[in-house]
Amino acid sequence: MPLIAASVSLGSPLVVALLAVLAVVELGLLAWALLDLARRPAGKVAGGSRLLWLLLCVFVQLLGPVLYLVVGRMREAPRQVPPPQAPGGDGHVARAAAALYDAAGRHPRAPADGAPADLIATTEGSGPAVELIGVRKVFRTAAALDGLSLSVPEGSVFGFLGPNGAGKTTTLRILAGLARPTSGEARVLGHDVAGAGGDVRAVVGFLPDVPAFYKWMTAPQYLRFAGNLFGLRGEALEARVAALLDLAGLAGVDTRIGGFSRGMKQRLGVAQALVNAPRLLLLDEPTSALDPIGRREVLDMIAALRGRTTVFFSTHILADVERVCDTVAIIDNGRVVAHAPIDELRRRRGGLSRLAVEVDEPQRLAPALEGAAWLRAIEVVDDGGLRLATVDLVAALRVLPALIARLGLALRRLESDELSLEDVFVDLVEGERR
Amino acid sequence: MRGFGAFLGKELRETVHTWRIWVLPAFILFSALSSPLITFLMPTLVDRLGGMPQGFAISVPDPTALAAYVEYLGNLGELVMFALVIAYGGIVSSEVRSGTAALALSKPLSRGAFVLAKWLSQLLVVAVAAAVATAVCIGLTTVLLGVGPAQATVAAVALWFVYAMVILSAMVLLSAVLPAPAAAAGAGIGVYASFAILAQFEATSRLTPAGLMPAAQAVLNGEPAHWQAPVATGIAVSAACLGAAVWRFTRREI
Secondary structure (H helix, E strand, O other): OOOHHHHHOOOHHHHHHHHHHHHHHHHHHHHHHHHHHHOOOOEOOOOOOOOHHHHHHHHHOOOOHHHHHHHOOOOOOOOOOOOOOOOOOHHHHHHHHHHHHOOOOOOOHHHOOOHHHHHHOOOOOOOOEEEEEEEEEOOEEEEEEEEEEEEOOOOOOOEEEEEOOOOOOHHHHHHHHOOOOOOOEEEEEOOOOOHOOOHHOOOOOOEEEOOOOOOOOOHHHHHHHHHHOOOOOOOHHHHHHHHHHOOOOOOOOOOOOHHHHHHHHHHHHHHHHHOOOOEEEEEEEOOOOOOOOHHHHHHHHHHHOOOOOEEEEEEEEEHHHHHHHHHEEEOOOOEEEEEEEEEHHHHHOOEEEEEEEOOOOOOHHHHHOOOOEEEEEEEOOOOEEEEEOOOOOOOHHHHHHHHHHHHHOOOEEEEEEOHHHHHHHHHHHHHHHH | OOOHHHHHHHHHHHHHHHHHHHHHHHOOOOOOHHHHHHHHHHHHHHHHOOOOOOOOOOOOOOOOHHHHHHHHHHHHHHHHHHHEEEEOOOOOOHHHHHHHHHHHHHHOOHHHHHHHHHHHHHHHHHHHHHHHHHHHHHHHHHHHHHHOHHHHHHHHHHHHHHHHHHHHHHHHHHHHHHHOOHHHHHHHHHHHHHHHHOOHHHHHHHHHHHHHHHHHHHHOOOOOOOOOOHHHHHHHHHHHHHHHHHHHHOOOOO
């Protein structure tokens, strides 16, 4: 031992001082080596065994840490993260999601999991997948949810809309069993979430708005861990993991999750939510961190799950809801301000249709339209066109071309411009606040 | 206890893959190596220091194997316990804060399994580290200082292990109650200090877990030791802490 050898030669204060310096250097090197070892993946250590290097550093004083620092550390290669394997448009993700459910036989879990039979069996049409009855959630003095009630039919794709702070995330946390309502009842597939606990969670998949993973795991490791929690084992689990990695575009990515981009984490989040082929998929802002291709893939996947499972997803991106949802609920200040199929919601908001008209001289057309029975409003838009609100779209489409011809105007565009969900959303939320 | 096995496996793998493996085992191993070495070198170091005024001398007893084991046990009871309290301040709350608990607990993993798997995994880490370190300490002591009371050392370390279990259980409870790891660690130091104070009184030392370390020292020195009641109450206090931790965590919102 170097320390023993040094102690033999002690004899003067100078030597003691040298010995102290040696001890500081030795301890410093040891600390440096141990810290580096702790942070370094096993694959980046010469010989692949961190434990061996640890023992060497601890037992072989001075020499052990020096050896490790000089030869034990393998140079970091630039991180190679393969791009998503299914760059949108080919329907790959949607097919993979559908295949996942088909392979799972639409049974959410392996038989060993022990979930009650009524939760394992599919019971489409037998009742709502989600039912919230007068749910109130109070944080200190502020009510995040204020008597929220809604019902989501099984097998549907349900959009849960609301401005920031409306109570969307709180609702999803209650449905996922992570929070409890202050009063009221939250039921999933006919069971009270708070009372049924693990039985309900066994048939639910959940993606929070910002999914957090164990950074030291790889994507396959995390999916295996998630599958294990659902009781999946062996070949069934491996097949499910492979399918989900393919779906998430993460097949072949062996980087630790700590090195993932936000989009990759979001895709892994979607994959882990599907690991049990759930009967209810709860997604909190699933497209918020994704680029346009990733967003389209997730929306395709959600659309492909229609009829296979119930999807309940919250968002403030109205275009996403319009694209994939059957039914929406709009909430504000913890209360539902609208809950209906999208088309019905549009119709219900005033029964108006819109028309976009472009002619060469719009200032001549506008006065000619005044007094028409089918017309409710005229708006001259910046690009020289007119925007008309009508109570009788058919009558308007019959009359307008003839009128334009009679006035000798050139018709450039005549298009039905439907009331968008955004119009409905803004109208409802602002109306509620007024 | 749904999901206990899967989560315990994750906890054990996490221990190996993250910084956790280096903290407690490193401290325990350091104690095992340094105790015999320091005991062996101390007379030489003191003798060679020199510089004492005329007529003064420092008297150091001859190093013995027993002295090395006493030093080792002292380190376990102080240095390692502080490391344990600080390292496990966030044993439960850190996953809640980071958000990883939300994903795991939205699956059919019970809150009880979550808490108990964390406790058991770290207890296993402490047990394995203590076993390896004690073997290393006995081996090194035998080489440097000759044969000593190895059997009594093993028995004393076993009593220390029960004490470590009590402190670990208290940390699990504190971390389930207090969301901030620093606050839990601070409260844990308070628990440790309370045990040290209670150990000074005859009655509490004989009947409560505070008597575990005095009992371990007595066993090592070959003196009569009252270890039965401290062990029994230590196990009971651990169970109570874990029960309270599960109860509290089950009601906590994630």
